Amino acid sequence: METLHVVKVGGAVVEDAQKLERLLQSFAALPGRKLLVHGGGRAATALSARLGIETRMVGGRRITDAATLETVVMVYGGLVNKSLVARLQALGIPAAGLCGADFDCVRSVKRPVGEVDYGFVGDIVSVDAGALSRLLEAGTVPVIAPITHDGAGQLLNTNADAMASAVAAALSKYYAVSLKLCFEKPGVLADPADDGSVIPVLAAADIPALTASGTLSGGMLPKVEGALKALEQGVGEVVITSYNALAGGTRVCL
């Protein structure tokens, strides 16, 4: 099977011009088939503030009313996505920006109202790996915004990590997928204050002890959980690494 690199980059990198340029250059240098999934939450929060729309987060998830949905569609699907595509094109990468509605490639269902009403938040139900694979085989580099649709005309706000995991898992049918989750740090750190303390291999069996000791905490927990889920769904390799070189980092193993 051919290798496919699925790279996920979050808002903190996307919104820092220098870091973004490094990420895009590293991404452009990756050999073979590749695909980028991006976030952009901070820019959405900033635009909401300018529009006088209150941002409400519950457990790290954005409560998405109709006005907030418009904002995230504009920021993720428009501004961030098209800016990334234009910059990749300038680097000679044949990029095409997509959200889940384009080519009907990622469908979701509006999250049922439970204790919390998340509003127009979509949980992914299907990925059309065939549609994405046809683009990849035509030499295209998809750049995917975390917006999905329900097939009945409704756009839905979707978590970018969930988008990356679902796309990586679905494409494992056709490729040996290497999923790289990029952020500001060089990997999972044994000592959060020391960037030189990257844990090179993180096995599922080690996670309870590392969580109990506080080595894994905060935003790293869902990242590691997402990595394990992707591996369980057939993704060949998951690495938590820096935007800087897309090399090194922490390889997560079952």
Next chain:
Amino acid sequence: METLHVVKVGGAVVEDAQKLERLLQSFAALPGRKLLVHGGGRAATALSARLGIETRMVGGRRITDAATLETVVMVYGGLVNKSLVARLQALGIPAAGLCGADFDCVRSVKRPVGEVDYGFVGDIVSVDAGALSRLLEAGTVPVIAPITHDGAGQLLNTNADAMASAVAAALSKYYAVSLKLCFEKPGVLADPADDGSVIPVLAAADIPALTASGTLSGGMLPKVEGALKALEQGVGEVVITSYNALAGGTRVCL
């Protein structure tokens, strides 16, 4: 040659939910290969106003400073484009939203500063008809936002009528292109107050007299000029018609 329908729909229809639904249903019912180009200027003006960005128009063209460019990329490339795609998908149409940067399909050059500095406005220099044709031949229905790029990473605001004409002309290499320019009226009217007075055929030779008499005026003049230019560039048929049925209307001839 197979027929390709290129339909251009402007902001006034895009931003009226009922008219838009009629347009999308009419578009969905068109047989064979098809492609939609949309505007969205009124929504961009409204968002700019909410963000405290002044909208300046010169000769019907938007002066596009950096803040305005962000706004139009968000509105045209994000909100309007993805909403249209999701609604077309709900009608069973395999739509994919694009701007000129995606697939590097439409390149432009920043308009040189003359008497007026239009800012980040792009004049189209090339259309990759091959890239668009590959999408069409794969059964995809492209939905194109009037945003282009310069190939060096810069997004540019581009007139939607110019986008539709350029795309239609370039695709005439592969298809018998029928370009439909849709708006609120049923066609070019002999009496602007009477929707029943549609001129069925408008020949280039008639235009000077109709302009002198005031029958052709205002926003209709650039539309007719664009139609003639498209015909000169090989487009098989240009019809100015209503969003309502995409039938009837005024056929413009050389």
